[in-house]
Amino acid sequence: MIGLICLLGTLGLYAVSKRIYAKRPKVYLSPLLITPVIIILILTWAQIPYESYNKGGKWLSSLLQPATVAFAVPLYKNFKVLKKHATEIIAGVLTGSCVAMISSAFLAKCLHLDTSLVISLVPRSVTTPIAMNVSQDIGGVPNITAAFVIMTGLLGSMIGPMVLRMFKIDNDIARGILYGTSSHGAGTSKAFENSALSGTISSISMIVAALFTLGAAPVMMHMLAH
Amino acid sequence: MKNIVKGTVQVAALMIFTLLMNKLAELLHLPVPGSILGIIVLFILLETGIIRLEWIDLGASWLLAELLLFFVPAAVGVMKYIPMLKSDGVRILIVVIFSTFIVMASSGLLAAWIAKQKERRASQ
Numbered sequence: 301m302i303g304l305i306c307l308l309g310t311l312g313l314y315a316v317s318k319r320i321y322a323k324r325p326k327v328y329l330s331p332l333l334i335t336p337v338i339i340i341l342i343l344t345w346a347q348i349p350y351e352s353y354n355k356g357g358k359w360l361s362s363l364l365q366p367a368t369v370a371f372a373v374p375l376y377k378n379f380k381v382l383k384k385h386a387t388e389i390i391a392g393v394l395t396g397s398c399v400a401m402i403s404s405a406f407l408a409k410c411l412h413l414d415t416s417l418v419i420s421l422v423p424r425s426v427t428t429p430i431a432m433n434v435s436q437d438i439g440g441v442p443n444i445t446a447a448f449v450i451m452t453g454l455l456g457s458m459i460g461p462m463v464l465r466m467f468k469i470d471n472d473i474a475r476g477i478l479y480g481t482s483s484h485g486a487g488t489s490k491a492f493e494n495s496a497l498s499g500t501i502s503s504i505s506m507i508v509a510a511l512f513t514l515g516a517a518p519v520m521m522h523m524l525a526h
Numbered sequence: 527m528k529n530i531v532k533g534t535v536q537v538a539a540l541m542i543f544t545l546l547m548n549k550l551a552e553l554l555h556l557p558v559p560g561s562i563l564g565i566i567v568l569f570i571l572l573e574t575g576i577i578r579l580e581w582i583d584l585g586a587s588w589l590l591a592e593l594l595l596f597f598v599p600a601a602v603g604v605m606k607y608i609p610m611l612k613s614d615g616v617r618i619l620i621v622v623i624f625s626t627f628i629v630m631a632s633s634g635l636l637a638a639w640i641a642k643q644k645e646r647r648a649s650q
Contacts, residue, residue, distance in 0.1 A: 331595070332594045332598070336601035357599030357602060358599065360595060360599050366543070366589055367590060367592075369564035369568055370590050372572065372586075373590075374590070377579070388640045395636050400625060403624070403629070404621060408617075414614070421622075428597060429561050443606070444607060447600075447603065447604040451619075473637060473641050474634050477637040482626050482633065511558070511562060514562065515557075
């Protein structure tokens with residue numbers, strides 16, 4: 301029962317925050333920030349543990365995987381555009397993904413964070429299901445990684461427009477690569493606000509980044525450890 | 527109304543397809559998760575015409591349009607780590623912001639540079 305209420309409440313809050321965001325597209329009004337913050341406040345106030353909430357919430361989480369698979373559709377529809385820009389995408393994504401893993405681990409180490417946190421930070425720039433997978437593989441804590449992934453998505457969509465202005469990146473392709481590589485799904489929805497082309501390139505960049513990180517993270521961890 | 531039924535059926539089909547891909551990845555002991563295998567297999571099926579785009583187009587665009595919603599429960603899960611975030615939150619924030627910034631700058635600038643080179647070559 302409580303699960304059902306939590307599920308319906310989440311859907312309702314999400315629908316309302318999405319409406320508000322459509323009227324006022326400010327980062328701090330992003331549905332991915334507002335909805336969980338309000339839910340956490342309510343759960344804390346009503347003293348409902350996360351496990352009870354997740355009895356309803358897990359139904360939504362279970363749609364994350366089919367939604368990831370659904371990326372095959374824009375991939376298929378835009379394959380021509382993607383082939384045309386394959387060099388930029390592969391070069392940008394591979395460089396960005398390496399920078400993401402190395403800089404996360406390096407900065408975290410410099411700031412004397414706990415080893416489990418350092419490892420959990422490594423895959424934070426790719427989409428949640430894959431990041432959690434990678435985290436498990438390399439000895440991190442998948443749940444903590446999920447939190448870092450979401451943080452990355454939110455912060456990425458906040459600082460993205462600033463980075464674009466700062467470095468005068470006005471090319472739609474480059475913008476898509478920047479968002480998809482750095483901040484996965486949340487970045488991709490930001491890229492779609494920019495243009496349909498940026499959004500598409502961002503989705504493919506996100507997929508390539510996920511695939512690459514999945515393969516490269518264990519190797520990278522091995523190298524960093526020595 | 528017809529579209530609601532159609533979209534729902536398509537979403538269900540994508541869910542079943544994902545379950546099958548998870549099983550397949552497990553059976554073959556593949557190092558990739560089912561969702562990534564699913565992207566690749568579905569793409570190949572579309573490209574070869576075995577699955578027609580209109581069979582899944584509506585359901586797929588629904589799922590993609592509400593992608594953020596599916597992240598919400600995982601985001602709420604952060605509440606389990608509030609004590610940890612209280613002690614290390616600032617340092618974690620610094621790592622995420624700085625690292626994201628240089629990831630954006632490196633991937634964006636490199637891609638913009640290559641795109642420019644390509645344009646230049648094309649116009650010559």
